[in-house]
Amino acid sequence: MSAPATPTILDRILADVQEEVMEAKRLRSEADLRGMIADAPPVRPLPEALEKSFGLIAEIKGCSPSVGPMRAENVAEAAEAYEESSSVRALSVLTNSRHFGGSMERLREIRGTLTKPVLRKDFITGEYQIREARAFGADAILLMASVLDAARLKGFHELALELGMEALFEVHDEAEVAALPKSARLVGINSRRFKAPVESSGFVGATGSSEKDFSIRLDTFELVDRLPEGTIRVAESGLDAGNIASVADRFHAALVGTSLLRDPAGIRAGLSAFEEALASA
Numbered sequence: 001m002s003a004p005a006t007p008t009i010l011d012r013i014l015a016d017v018q019e020e021v022m023e024a025k026r027l028r029s030e031a032d033l034r035g036m037i038a039d040a041p042p043v044r045p046l047p048e049a050l051e052k053s054f055g056l057i058a059e060i061k062g063c064s065p066s067v068g069p070m071r072a073e074n075v076a077e078a079a080e081a082y083e084e085s086s087s088v089r090a091l092s093v094l095t096n097s098r099h100f101g102g103s104m105e106r107l108r109e110i111r112g113t114l115t116k117p118v119l120r121k122d123f124i125t126g127e128y129q130i131r132e133a134r135a136f137g138a139d140a141i142l143l144m145a146s147v148l149d150a151a152r153l154k155g156f157h158e159l160a161l162e163l164g165m166e167a168l169f170e171v172h173d174e175a176e177v178a179a180l181p182k183s184a185r186l187v188g189i190n191s192r193r194f195k196a197p198v199e200s201s202g203f204v205g206a207t208g209s210s211e212k213d214f215s216i217r218l219d220t221f222e223l224v225d226r227l228p229e230g231t232i233r234v235a236e237s238g239l240d241a242g243n244i245a246s247v248a249d250r251f252h253a254a255l256v257g258t259s260l261l262r263d264p265a266g267i268r269a270g271l272s273a274f275e276e277a278l279a280s281a
Contacts, residue, residue, distance in 0.1 A: 010146065011205070016098045028135075029089045029226060031275045033047055033128070036135035043164040044117040045184055046090055046140040050232050050253045055089035056274065057119065058082045059257025060110065062094075062101020066192065066210070069101075078260070081267045082112045090139075090208040091115040092255055107163045119168060123232040127159055139178065140186075143167045143214050145176035154181035154252035168234060187227050188234035188255060203229035206212075224250050236252060241273035245281035 028036075034265050050057075060078045063069045082088045093110055094102035102122075111118045120138035122131060125147060132140045143156055153169065160167045161183075168186045180187065205245075218238050227233055235247040240259035247254055251259070263270035 013065070013096070013099055013148065014123055014125065016127065017096060020097060021126065021128060024132060028132075029056040030128065030131065033131045033135045037131065037163065040134055041111070041137055043134075044115075045141045046117040046119065046166050047232055048167070049089045049117050050186070050234070054063065054248045054251070054278065055088045055253055056085075056087050057092050057253055057255040058085070058088045058260060058271075059092040059121070059255060060094065060102075061108075061257060062263065063099070064258055065099045067258060070258070071264070072262060073266040074261045077112060077267050079110045081271060084270045085275070087271065087278060088116065089253060090119060092119045092121045092142075092257065093138075095120055095122045097254055104132060107133075107138060110135040111139075123143070124156065127156070130156060130159050130165075131163065134165055138165065140166045140168060142170055142188075144170045145179050146170070146172055151179070153179060154183070157181055168238065170229075174218060174223065174226055177228075180228065180247065182228075184228060184231060186234065187231045188236045189221055190228070190262065191218050191221050192237040193217055215265040221247060222249075241270070241277045244274055244277050248278060248281045 040153055056079070060075065061070060062075055064084060079091070082091055091110065091114065091200045092210055094100035095104050095107055096213040098119040107118065107262050117139040117141045118137065119142060120133040121142045122129065124143060126140055130141055143153055145153060148156065157167045166186060167184075168188050169180055169184050170188045170190050171180070172190055221235055224233055232253070234253045234255055235251045238248065239256050244254060246254075260267050260270040260274075
């Protein structure tokens with residue numbers, strides 16, 4: 001008999017996600033969501049926001065299992081700072097509570113005060129979460145090829161499109177690229193290793209803290225040449241003002257969060273550093 005597979009940080013997060021989904025379903029039925037969708041604000045198209053020139057998808061989260069808490073003052077100022085920034089094209093809002101300190105209510109609040117598209121970033125495993133995203137005002141959702149098989153990637157994208165949203169597909173390797181549906185328009189390469197075993201992943205959990213993110217493999221971005229032709233390409237994770245220029249000529253956008261939300265000089269200073277780096281690239 002073979003030994004049981006070593007649990008990964010992804011396994012742990014997905015188990016907790018299922019608990020959060022079950023709780024959400026206890027609070028709101030599918031019928032409730034459909035009623036909310038009818039009253040949701042019109043979708044702001046994410047692809048159009050990203051395809052004109054290189055820019056940022058700036059993230060809002062309270063913590064990260066790879067480094068721990070963000071700076072509270074930066075998180076509090078993030079939405080307003082992102083709205084003001086000319087380099088920020090859209091926002092990514094974490095809605096997972098246990099590992100990232102987010103919520104659907106926070107997404108709805110942010111979406112209601114800004115003019116830029118908002119991506120619901122979460123570990124989506126079922127149709128309920130997709131309808132929930134639109135019901136709370138999201139303009140797009142994240143679909144992870146490390147979590148979903150090819151059939152669900154395709155089916156979930158079709159549902160998102162039916163609801164007026166787009167999907168940012170996330171990949172980590174060539175096998176995941178091969179699983180993308182032909183309809184994929186937005187594809188992100190994530191340099192973070194979610195499938196590493198828990199004990200060797202470098203993840204500290206929501207209550208731990210680390211100055212360095214040991215889960216990052218920046219060479220993952222070399223996968224960009226394998227992405228389907230014509231897709232809008234997004235570099236995700238591990239990017240800061242010091243290395244953003246390295247992806248600006250190969251990608252349409254970069255999804256950044258931790259480097260801004262943990263910047264000791266403040267989030268506006270962090271954004272200014274990004275803008276200066278991009279201007280000189």
